[in-house]
Amino acid sequence: QVTLKESGPALVKPTQTLTLTCTFSGFSLSSSGMRVSWIRQPPGKALEWLARIDWGDNKVYSTSLKTRLTISKDTSKNQVVLTMTNMDPVDTATYYCVRSISSTNWLDPWGQGTLVTVSS
Amino acid sequence: EIVLTQSPDFQSVTPKEKVTITCRASQSVGSSLHWYQQKPDQSPKLLINYASQSISGVPSRFSGSGSGTDFTLTINSLEAEDAATYYCHQSSSLPITFGQGTRLEIK
Numbered sequence: 001q002v003t004l005k006e007s008g009p010a011l012v013k014p015t016q017t018l019t020l021t022c023t024f025s026g027f028s029l030s031s032s033g034m035r036v037s038w039i040r041q042p043p044g045k046a047l048e049w050l051a052r053i054d055w056g057d058n059k060v061y062s063t064s065l066k067t068r069l070t071i072s073k074d075t076s077k078n079q080v081v082l083t084m085t086n087m088d089p090v091d092t093a094t095y096y097c098v099r100s101i102s103s104t105n106w107l108d109p110w111g112q113g114t115l116v117t118v119s120s
Numbered sequence: 121e122i123v124l125t126q127s128p129d130f131q132s133v134t135p136k137e138k139v140t141i142t143c144r145a146s147q148s149v150g151s152s153l154h155w156y157q158q159k160p161d162q163s164p165k166l167l168i169n170y171a172s173q174s175i176s177g178v179p180s181r182f183s184g185s186g187s188g189t190d191f192t193l194t195i196n197s198l199e200a201e202d203a204a205t206y207y208c209h210q211s212s213s214l215p216i217t218f219g220q221g222t223r224l225e226i227k
Contacts, residue, residue: 046219
């Protein structure tokens with residue numbers, strides 16, 4: 001059974017850097033085809049894809065947020081880390097990590113999400 | 121970037137009614153269009169993949185159709201548990217994009 005779980009601070013101040021960790025089980029990110037994405041959802045709003053990393057350590061980012069995001073993986077710990085710099089109140093959202101496979105590309109399963117509030 | 125536009129944004133429906141949600145892409149995505157259901161305070165759940173392929177465990181009243189730029193999610197004989205927001209997602213090209221969502225309210 002594949003599961004993912006996000007962790008990180010619930011509250012960050014404006015201008016700070018957010019670091020989120022996705023810890024997963026049931027698959028290995030060193031296995032060919034495996035990918036993990038980060039997606040966020042502001043309260044009451046739609047889903048927004050942020051970044052993705054794959055088994056070959058290839059990384060892709062949202063065009064609009066590219067300069068603020070860094071995604072990395074620790075295969076031995078089954079973790080993917082997302083950092084987002086210069087946080088702003090508009091970045092308040094639930095952040096999800098989700099698995100996909102290169103041969104199919106749908107997003108499944110999703111983690112439970114973690115709500116991050118940006119406020120001074 | 122491929123923009124996905126869903127309609128309607130909101131619909132209030134009665135149980136046993138048939139519901140149709142559409143998703144229109146700004147350029148062709150072939151069949152690389154997937155549907156998700158998000159219930160309140162839950163994470164999204166895959167409902168239909170590649171426009172029309174059923175997912176194990178998803179009730180058969182959910183079905184999808186379409187290709188290219190126009191897609192439809194149909195819910196036959198709506199049940200109270202189908203109250204949720206539905207999103208389409210394209211995996212044809214980067215960046216990955218989602219529709220703005222369609223919220224279904226059960227009367």
